Amino acid sequence: MRVSVALFTADLRTHDNPVLVAALADAERVVPLFVVDTGVRRTGFVVPNRAAFLADSLADLDAALRARGGRLVVRVGDVVEETCRVAAETGAAVVHIAAGVSRYAARREDRLRAGLAGDRRELRVHEASVTAVPPGALTPAGKDHFAVFTPYFRRWERFAVRGVLPAPDAVPVPDVRSAGLPRAGSLAPGPTSPGLPAGGESEARRRLRSWLAGPLSAYDDRHDDLAADATSRLSPYLHFGCLSPAELLHRARARDGPGARAFVRQLAWRDFHHQVLAARPDAADHDYRPRHDRWRHAPEETEAWQEGRTGYPLVDAALRQLRHEGWMPGRARLLAASFLVKTLYVDWRVGARHFLDLLVDGDIANNQLNWQWVAGTGTDTRPNRVLNPVVQARRFDPRGEYVRRWLPELGGLDARTIHRLPQLDAAARAGLDYPAPVVDLAAAAVRFREGRSSG
Known part of the structure; x- marks a missing residue:
C-alpha cells in the first residue's frame, strides 16, 4: 500500500x-x-x-x-x-x-x-x-524580482493563473498516532482581542459567498470609507490558507466591473509583496532601500500611539480597532503607520512589531513591506510622503462615524468638532476625557524632513 x-x-x-x-x-x-x-x-x-x-x-x-x-x-x-x-x-x-x-x-x-x-x-x-501568482514566476529582464508595482501589475494581469482544484471526495488515512487538536492557550497563552473573527475554511467560504454576492461591486467607491466597513475582511483567511488566493482571484474576475477590478488590484499588491520578500528575505527586518534615518527613541509617544491616545482621533480610532478586533482596514493601517514613522519619526520596525503582536492576519510579507512602503524605505516611489491625520479624517471619515465607533469618549461630539480637536486649546478641551496632541504636525513635518535629509 x-x-x-x-x-x-x-x-x-x-x-x-x-x-x-x-x-x-x-x-x-x-x-x-x-x-x-x-x-x-x-x-x-x-x-x-x-x-x-x-x-x-x-x-x-x-x-x-x-x-x-x-x-x-x-x-x-x-x-x-x-x-x-x-x-x-x-x-x-x-x-x-x-x-x-x-x-x-x-x-x-x-x-x-x-x-x-x-x-x-x-x-x-x-x-x-499563499499567492495567486507564484513568487518568482514574473521577473524583469536581468533581475530576480520587480521592485515597482505598476510594471509588475501589468505582467501579473496577463499571467495564466492555474485552475481551481475541487475538494477531494475521500481522504483515506493510514493508522498513525496523532496528538489532540491544539487549543489556543496551549499555542500562545494570553488574552485575545474580544472582537476576533472565527477561523477556518467553513467561515472563509461563508464570508466569500457574502462578499461576492454584493459588497464587491462597490469596492472601488467604498473601500477607503472607514465608517462603511466596506472591505472584504478575507485577509486572515488568506493568511492561514483557509481560502485559496487563486480561487478568490478567479471568482472576483468572473464578477468583472469597477469594484471587482479594484479588488483584484489589491490581490496583486499582496502577490507583489510576497515576490519581493521571496527574493529579498532580509527585507523582513532590514531597509529595502536605506534612507539612513536617525530614528527617534520616544517611548512615551510610542506608548500613546499603541494605546490610541495620541490626541489625533482618526489615528487613535485605528489603534483602538486593532486592539479590539486584531484587524484594521487598509486605510487605517496606512494612516496609523504614517503617524508613527513620519510624524513621530519612530523606527518602522517598532510599529511592525506592534501590528504583528495583534493582527490576526499578521503576515511577514505584507506587514513588513507595507510598513516599509509607508516609511519610505521600501518600494514606494515617493519615499517622503506624509499622511496628514486631520486631512485624512475629513476625507475618509467626514461624518466622524468611525471615530465615534472606536472612541466612545467622543461619542457626543459632531464631526466638525472631532476634526478640529487637535487644534483646540486647553480651555476648549475642558471636560473632555481625551488627551492633547502628543506632537504638533507642522513641527513634526520639519523634524522628519531634517532627519531624513541629514541621515
Missing part, C-alpha cells in the same frame, strides 16, 4: 489545495499532517490572536477531513523531526508541501529535503499556496 504525506502549512483547506490533491494522486493512503512547530514558537510570531485563529482553523480542517473519511494528524515538536518520524512510521515514500517565501520557510524546506533524503524519501515542493 503506497502512502504519502500532505504537510499542511499555510494552506489549511480542502478546496483548491494542490498539496492535498497531489498527495492523493500519488498514493492509496495519505497522512494529512500538521506539526505544531516549536521552532515557530521561538520566533515570537505565534501570538494569542493568531493562535486562536489557528486553533479554529485546524479544528475546522479536521472536521472537513473527517467528513471525507479521514482526519487531521497532529504532531508537536520540530517540524522536520516530526515529519520524518511520521513518514518512517507509515512507510511514506513522498512528503508533499507548498513552497513558502520567508527565510524560515526556506530553511524548513532545506532541512526537510535533507532529513528525508537521509532515509531515502522524497520531498515534493508545490507552488506557494
